[in-house]
Amino acid sequence: MEDGTIDTDWVERQAYDLLEGVPEFIWNGESLPVPVDDIVDNVLGLKVRLAEDMSRAPGCEDLKPGEVSGLLLAHLGEIWVDAVEAGKWDTRRRFTVGHEVGHYLIHRDxxxxxxxxxxxxxxxxxxxxxxxxxxxxxxLEADAFAAALLMPEHLIREHSVDCGRDLKEMERRFNCSHKAMKHRLHAIR
Ligand SMILES: [Zn+2]
Structure with a gap:
């Protein structure tokens, strides 16, 4: 779409299809948090690299330190994540990885x-x-993909009932940031 809106149902389905294809020994479809690192590694065969200096990535010499949070190097099968940011917030690291997976599956053509x-x-x-x-x-699509991957709709519904929509508890269970979970709960009614 060209007008700045996205087809969220379609993006949700892309994430759902990925999760559906995860073998049982990697994830049973229910346990939390969603093991994004195992999925990236074992299902997609991508390597996640925590980089102190993203400008060391091939072709990225002009990047300034701290400018970029995540990189997809599709030709190398690698996702690079800013190590400083990742070290501060594991929830941010997971979201960035999910976002790059979205690019990998939707946009890498x-x-x-x-x-x-x-x-x-x-x-x-x-x-x-x-x-x-x-x-x-x-x-926008990569963000929506990350949210759908880390906070699958059916598990959000199930767990929000289970814990009475306790935001803090939801963040803990899904290992997501406050703002990510708040946004997701708002989006799924
Ligand atoms: Zn992006």
Missing amino acids: GRSQIFCRKADITEDEEPERTGPAPKPVPE
């Missing part, structure tokens, strides 16, 4: 590298966001 600046990866972005500089559609 013909592009060997995708750079995601900090503002490109937003755990609570409104897909309908408009304004003078709306976020590019692929970034």
Whole structure:
């Protein structure tokens, strides 16, 4: 879509299809948090690298330190995540990995590298966001994919009933940030 909106149902389905294809020995479809690292490694065959300096990635020499949160190097089968950011917030690391997986599955056609600046990866972005500089559609889609992957709709529904929509408890169970979970619970009613 060209108008800054995304087909969230379609994106949800992409994440659902990935989760559906995860072998039982990696994930039983129920336990939390969703083992995004095992899925990336064992199902997609991608390597996640925590990088102190993202400009060391091939072809990324011009990046400034701290400029980029995540990189997809599809031709190498690697996802690079900013190590400083990842070290501070495991929830952010997981979301960034999920976002890059979204690019890998949805957007990698013909592009060997995708750079995601900090503002490109937003755990609570409104897909309908408009304004003078709306976020590019692929970034919105990658965010929506990450949310759907880490917080699958059926598990959100099940657990939010189980814990009475206790936000803190939901964050703990899904290992997601406050803003990511708040946004997800708002989106799934
Ligand atoms: Zn991105």
